[in-house]
Amino acid sequence: MAGPATHIYLDNAATTRTDPRVVEAVVRCLREDYGNASSLHRLGIAAEQALTAARAQVAAAIEATPVEIVFTSGGTEANGLAVLGAAGAARGRHAVASAVEHPSVLGSLKLLEEQGWEVTLVPVDADGRVDAEAVVAAVRGDTAVAARMLVQNEIGAVEPVAEVGALLRRAGSRCVFHVDAVQGLGKLPLSVRDLACDTLAVSAHKVHGPKGTGALYVRKGVRLRPLVGGGKQERGVRPGTENVPGCAGFGVAAALARAELPAAAARMAALRDRLVERVLAVEAGARLVGPPPGAHRACYSATLAFPRVPAEALLHALEARGVYVSSGSACASRQRGRSHVLRAIGLADHLETIRVTLSRETSEAEIDAAATAILAALGEIRA
């Protein structure tokens, strides 16, 4: 079957289209700066320079200093390195997070539990937000890591993370405070100082960069145990020959994200609201899952719930119309069931969700076409 003629890509929380300027930087690096950044000759130096430039660009995007950036293979590794690395370097046996963290954080915590650690998962409210004081109240004397995500990937909630950082600092806690900012970069202003965090994870492919590249901010003075042994690259925390092309691409992507952020965020929020209003105006039983539009909702994301509509069928009916989204909950007949996030916020059983996520490239015409497609697809499925 031939695909539809147009592609309206609204699955940007899953991944984004690589920006052509990023592609150019990656290709240039692959072609020209193919040296090993650790080599002593001039090809090595050229690669090292590319890496240094990228590190500065990524640092600037989160208001960190370049020496605090550790490049990783992506968001999952950055989250894992923060959680497991902090645990490995600490004396404590306890970790704190919330019930709606990304699987990379929850999975790392599960590995700690298997090693005898105690993990406290703080519950969420119906909008998917986690009370900052409840997080801090769960921190004990032997807590080695507290991890929170900045923007919830499934429902777009902006979590009160800076508050957690400030409260922990005020309480004088010695635990490592990790922020998963993978869905925050390029969507809202990011400052590691304002968040008062010790580590912070970001990923390139969520901001029009290449896949397989991410970074972990590690505040000066914070010690992490590396996950693998090796050489001295990335301050010894993440050994292995650096992915120079990926990092160079990430650098360009981070710089673009930073430069375009204020205007892009406002535009994405307005388009997102336009889409939601159009759908909800016609679909009486539908609703927006997560916080209402405003400061508590990320600008690029709308999770829509429909009563008695199989979300995967809706996804495929949209696919047939050239509109690409995610489904937040699987069919009731499926053993996979709904996600841990939708369970945590207590979404009613008769509701199934699709997640529509915009990027800075999304146009008004695409949003209007997507709204029309959603309404038509709902009609087709119910027919």
Next chain:
Amino acid sequence: MSELCVVRYAEIFLKGQNRHFFEERLQRNLRAALRPLAGAHVRRLHGRMLVDPGPAGVARAIELLARVFGVASLSPALVVPPDLEALGAAALELTRVEVARRAGAPPSFKVETRRSDKRFPLQSPQVSQEIGARIVAALALPVDVHDPDVLVTVEIGVERSFVFAATIPGPGGLPVGTAGRVTALVSGGIDSPVAAWLAMKRGCEVEAVYFHSFPYTGDRTKEKVRDLCRVISAWHGPMTLWVVHFTDVQKALRGAGPAELAVVLYRRMMLRIAAERARLSGSKALVTGESLGQVASQTLDNLAVIDDAAPMPVLRPLIASDKTEIIATARRIGTYDVSVQPYDDCCSLFTPKHPATKARLQHVEAAEARLDLAALAAAAAAQAERFEVTP
């Protein structure tokens, strides 16, 4: 000294006058299975076949030949000059390999000799004794002439002489193509690929039909069915998969009758469409993965009503199998891991909460009377997408 593979077939002997036809087909299928190996040859000897695997080696050839239906067993054999020294050395080497493979206590053994080249100076029992004595001297294995663990066979022929000690069971069954063509209804589940495989085992050439309900089922399920066909095509050779777009038919049926009859109505329609496809391809029967009583649509009452819609025989190789038995076969043939991937028929929208377990034909026919069934079936069959699947 070169390595060959002796291929035996059992059931084909039963086929009297048709034996030649079965042997021809087996030889053709063996050749097809060995196509990935450059320089491989298949020769027919009296009552068995001899495979020269070429430079790829006998182990790789056996992997491929073990999936050719009609093969009863296989033996890697060493071809040697017809003299006692060479035959003895080969027998010793193969016995040593067998002993190492078995581990545990030393196995008993026996040497059996067949001598079709009567110019050979020793008689068969003498050859066996000579070579047996060498094996005893070298490996100190016990001899058991009645029920040996390892049977070392020495064959002294006019054209060539060879020795083998291991016998690897083949898949059994009949050569694919000897039983005629069938059309198998295949889904992304566990049962239907096994049913199609069993039809292949009994010599059927199989084409598959999958009913796709986009957008209620995503295209990943279609890919999954292609993967399943790819797995079973390793026993069959290239096969055709037809993807029937079933959504519109399903919608028409859903509106036609009471909800609890929906599954029976869908199944009857699937048989009609598959039969139309079968007619176009010259298939003589349909194959389904139904097992008596497994789910609501597979009660005896419902099977009777479903069967009523089929204009040709419906073969149900799994009808008396338990789920655990089906799963065991699926694991053995490699479809299980594909089948349990989570992209199966997603949607509960078309499946009633309480399907009828005893559908009555008159109710079903009343519901169908509102529809132009023949036109629906012909259109769905004609618009099916065709895929050629290879192992």
